[in-house]
Amino acid sequence: MQISILGTGLISSIGNTIDESFQSLLNKQSSFKPITRFPSADFAQTSGGVISEEIEESLRERYEGDLALAFIKEAVAEAIGSRELPEDTGLLLASNFALLETKEWCWRERLDVDEIDTETFDSQQYFIRNLQNDLKLKGPLAHLSLSCASGAAAVSLAREWLLAKRCTNVIVVCFDVLTEYCWCGLSNLRTITTDTIRPFDINRTGTIFSEGAAAILLSSEEGTDAYAYLASAATNNNAFHLTAPLKEAEGSRRVMAAALNEIELSDADVELICAHATGTTANDLTESVAINNLLKHRKVPVLALKSTLGHMLGAAGLAEIVMTIEAMKASQLPQLNSLQEHDPACDINYVGDENKSTSCSIAVTNSAGLGGNNAASVLSLNPIEQNLSMDTQVGLVNMAWVLSGEIGQGKELPKCPESNDELADFSVKPYINTVKGYLDPSGAFALAAASLALNGAELSNPSRTAIISATQFGASKSAYEFYDQMIGKGHRYASPMIFPHGYSNTAANLVAIEHGFSGPHYVFDTMESIEEAWWTAQQMIKRNLADDCLFIVYEAADPRALPDSYSVTNGALCFHLSQNGGELPELTSTSNNAGLIASILN
Numbered sequence: 001m002q003i004s005i006l007g008t009g010l011i012s013s014i015g016n017t018i019d020e021s022f023q024s025l026l027n028k029q030s031s032f033k034p035i036t037r038f039p040s041a042d043f044a045q046t047s048g049g050v051i052s053e054e055i056e057e058s059l060r061e062r063y064e065g066d067l068a069l070a071f072i073k074e075a076v077a078e079a080i081g082s083r084e085l086p087e088d089t090g091l092l093l094a095s096n097f098a099l100l101e102t103k104e105w106c107w108r109e110r111l112d113v114d115e116i117d118t119e120t121f122d123s124q125q126y127f128i129r130n131l132q133n134d135l136k137l138k139g140p141l142a143h144l145s146l147s148c149a150s151g152a153a154a155v156s157l158a159r160e161w162l163l164a165k166r167c168t169n170v171i172v173v174c175f176d177v178l179t180e181y182c183w184c185g186l187s188n189l190r191t192i193t194t195d196t197i198r199p200f201d202i203n204r205t206g207t208i209f210s211e212g213a214a215a216i217l218l219s220s221e222e223g224t225d226a227y228a229y230l231a232s233a234a235t236n237n238n239a240f241h242l243t244a245p246l247k248e249a250e251g252s253r254r255v256m257a258a259a260l261n262e263i264e265l266s267d268a269d270v271e272l273i274c275a276h277a278t279g280t281t282a283n284d285l286t287e288s289v290a291i292n293n294l295l296k297h298r299k300v301p302v303l304a305l306k307s308t309l310g311h312m313l314g315a316a317g318l319a320e321i322v323m324t325i326e327a328m329k330a331s332q333l334p335q336l337n338s339l340q341e342h343d344p345a346c347d348i349n350y351v352g353d354e355n356k357s358t359s360c361s362i363a364v365t366n367s368a369g370l371g372g373n374n375a376a377s378v379l380s381l382n383p384i385e386q387n388l389s390m391d392t393q394v395g396l397v398n399m400a401w402v403l404s405g406e407i408g409q410g411k412e413l414p415k416c417p418e419s420n421d422e423l424a425d426f427s428v429k430p431y432i433n434t435v436k437g438y439l440d441p442s443g444a445f446a447l448a449a450a451s452l453a454l455n456g457a458e459l460s461n462p463s464r465t466a467i468i469s470a471t472q473f474g475a476s477k478s479a480y481e482f483y484d485q486m487i488g489k490g491h492r493y494a495s496p497m498i499f500p501h502g503y504s505n506t507a508a509n510l511v512a513i514e515h516g517f518s519g520p521h522y523v524f525d526t527m528e529s530i531e532e533a534w535w536t537a538q539q540m541i542k543r544n545l546a547d548d549c550l551f552i553v554y555e556a557a558d559p560r561a562l563p564d565s566y567s568v569t570n571g572a573l574c575f576h577l578s579q580n581g582g583e584l585p586e587l588t589s590t591s592n593n594a595g596l597i598a599s600i601l602n
Contacts, residue, residue: 007227013309025566026332029308031047031310035048043187044192048211049309052212068100076216079217088138088167089170090140090166094318097147106561109278128141145505150317151315152317153235155321164390166219169219170218171218173215175212176209176315177313185482196338199275199284201339201342204279228380231263237509237518241513243500248286256294259364262388270364273291273301276306277302279332288346292347299348300374307338326450328465333356363379394578396411396575396584398581400451409447409455413573426448432447432448442556443475446507449552454515460547465515466550467552469533470538473562481502504526519540520546539577
């Protein structure tokens with residue numbers, strides 16, 4: 001089987017199409033403009049990678065609703081072009097924050113009038129299903145959130161769908177919009193520089209974030225008019241720290257190596273690297289070491305596209321994939337922007353202060369994100385066969401639950417609790433070995449359920465233990481509280497400790513860190529059903545990508561962040577799957593507003 005790339009799309013702060021964006025990369029066009037969409041005067045950095053006011057106005061006129069949805073539709077339209085897609089085409093989305101404009105509107109309603117309009121809330125909660133209907137597609141459907149590794153992780157999962165022959169075509173689209181909430185949170189984490197992005201520069205001081213959407217159309221059909229090929233992809237987790245990189249970026253080295261090993265390529269086959277290259281002191285240094293360790297210090301050209309594109313959050317990984325393809329096709333490697341003085345500690349062959357004309361046919365892209373999430377892809381201009389076995393047996397070792405009225409573990413799930421006290425007095429301390437200064441309830445529930453499911457077992461190979469998780473409402477308590485602080489106290493007083501715990505993927509990341517599980521990692525977010533996540537958990541073992549897998553479903557919905565008509569049963573479930581386990585339970589769910597946990601147990 002070959003996985004062809006049939007089309008790509010991109011809307012960014014430097015271009016409204018693939019061609020415009022690539023020419024801007026070659027011309028070193030600046031991505032950053034003064035932010036006028038929300039009050040920005042009291043931020044240390046008042047410029048970001050926002051699209052122009054004229055383009056924003058045009059998009060809002062053509063598309064109703066959230067600007068993120070307009071980005072998605074523009075990028076998808078370019079990737080599809082004039083093609084007619086079969087009904088069974090899969091649709092896979094990924095982002096950091098989903099439709100954050102609409103979420104902020106709902107939170108503001110709660111603060112101002114103590115009420116959230118249900119129709120407005122539903123428009124962001126179920127937008128992926130609505131988008132699928134608009135595109136007239138009936139294939140597999142999912143939305144991932146793995147912080148800034150989301151884009152590349154989505155490509156990895158799309159590849160799994162195609163390898164398993166669940167569909168023959170997949171549209172992947174990854175996106176994010178800059179809003180007051182995310183700019184405040186990322187500023188307070190001190191990741192945003194007051195200068196500009198200077199990857200691998202000795203005076204680099206941080207990154208600057210951008211917005212937009214990238215899309216790619218993948219196909220396993222024979223005889224397609226391929227533009228390029230997705231040879232391989234992989235994900236993992238550092239299992240180290242929420243915000244600090246692992247020494248020598250070993251997680252990044254491992255994920256790039258895993259993507260190569262999947263198709264029996266070696267480091268000697270790599271002709272080009274597209275680095276994550278955020279311009280932060282720690283990332284660029286450790287990533288340089290990871291690249292050298294991967295390539296055994298063999299020097300190949302290294303792209304640092306964020307120096308011009310900016311850091312596109314959840315869209316970054318896919319934007320860099322599609323721009324790397326353009327560079328290979330054109331035999332033109334875009335130069336690094338804003339470099340003043342090379343950091344000798346970053347001893348790699350990055351493309352410097354001028355474009356480089358060279359021929360490359362195999363490239364590796366590297367992406368990383370908050371929570372220790374990593375993803376990598378292998379791109380090729382020539383077809384590479386991918387006939388991978390999927391016959392490893394998968395079974396249930398144990399399951400556990402943290403629910404209102406019952407906390408425990410065993411081989412059969414309890415009935416759905418009739419009451420919902422939200423586990424307000426729950427303490428995670430008996431279930432973990434580390435001290436946590438702050439935890440969102442979603443993290444507490446997930447950590448406890450995982451520890452109970454493991455039942456004291458120490459798995460023999462943590463690097464081959466996967467974590468697949470799913471949530472419908474994410475970490476709404478922390479997200480809402482950060483927004484409340486931002487509006488009530490001002491930008492500078494919103495807690496940087498709370499902000500990263502408002503990410504939907506943080507709960508699963510904390511489980512990886514607590515137990516040292518650094519295998520494949522996917523987080524399913526803002527979804528109507530759990531079937532795709534459950535399928536993925538089994539796929540990790542069937543494909544022999546993992547020896548063990550924790551499948552975790554968690555919910556900690558804060559009533560303040562939901563319409564009053566919503567009723568959610570909070571808690572967590574964890575299933576320990578293994579190559580040597582018993583009979584699997586059948587998990588299905590239905591679309592309702594009772595919450596993910598309740599829909600599993602009913």
